[in-house]
Amino acid sequence: MSARIDDVPPIAHLAELEASASLGLRLPDGRDALLVRVHGRVSAFENRCPHQGVPLxxxxxxxxxxxxxxxxxxxxxxxxxxxxxECVFGPCQGEQLREIPVSVDDSGRIHLASE
Ligand code: FES
Incomplete structure (x- = not known):
């Protein structure tokens, strides 16, 4: 049985993406991640460049x-x-950041979506 979204602690809140539109954070499983908000859409990725595997x-x-x-x-x-x-410019063109599925609830809390 999967956990209800209310049972899972949020990883961030939309309000944190108001000022800078991007945010670095560590996920509960220890992965470093980034959140961005572009044109109102929130997305998350592992903070690891596909070119050399370093933080971005x-x-x-x-x-x-x-x-x-x-x-x-x-x-x-x-x-x-x-x-x-997807990388659209630079030395890793055509490669991709690893996306982390997230969802935003009605209160603006950002949760990891079940994969
Ligand atoms: S390590 Fe990211 S572009 Fe080279």
Whole structure:
């Protein structure tokens, strides 16, 4: 039997994505992850660049390029779509960030979705 969404503690809240639109966090299973909110859509990925396996950010909670539309790796500038995580520019073009399914409830709490 799967747990009801109310039984699972949220990993973050939408309010945390108001100021910067991106957020780094550690999941309960120990994975480092990033959350982004682009055009109102929240998505989450493992914080690991497919190019060299390093964390993407140079500064805490900064995962989007200046335009706020694409996820950027600070190491060599690769750019990733916030929908699906495909690399569309840079040395890992065509590879993908590993997406983590999440859902947002009516109170703005962000939960891991059951995979
Ligand atoms: S490590 Fe991310 S672009 Fe090279």
């Amino acid at each position: 950010e140079a500064e805490p909670d900064r995962f989007l390029e200046a335009g706020g539309e694409l996820i950027q790796c600070a190491m060599h500038g690769a750019l990733f779509l916030p929908e699906g995580g």
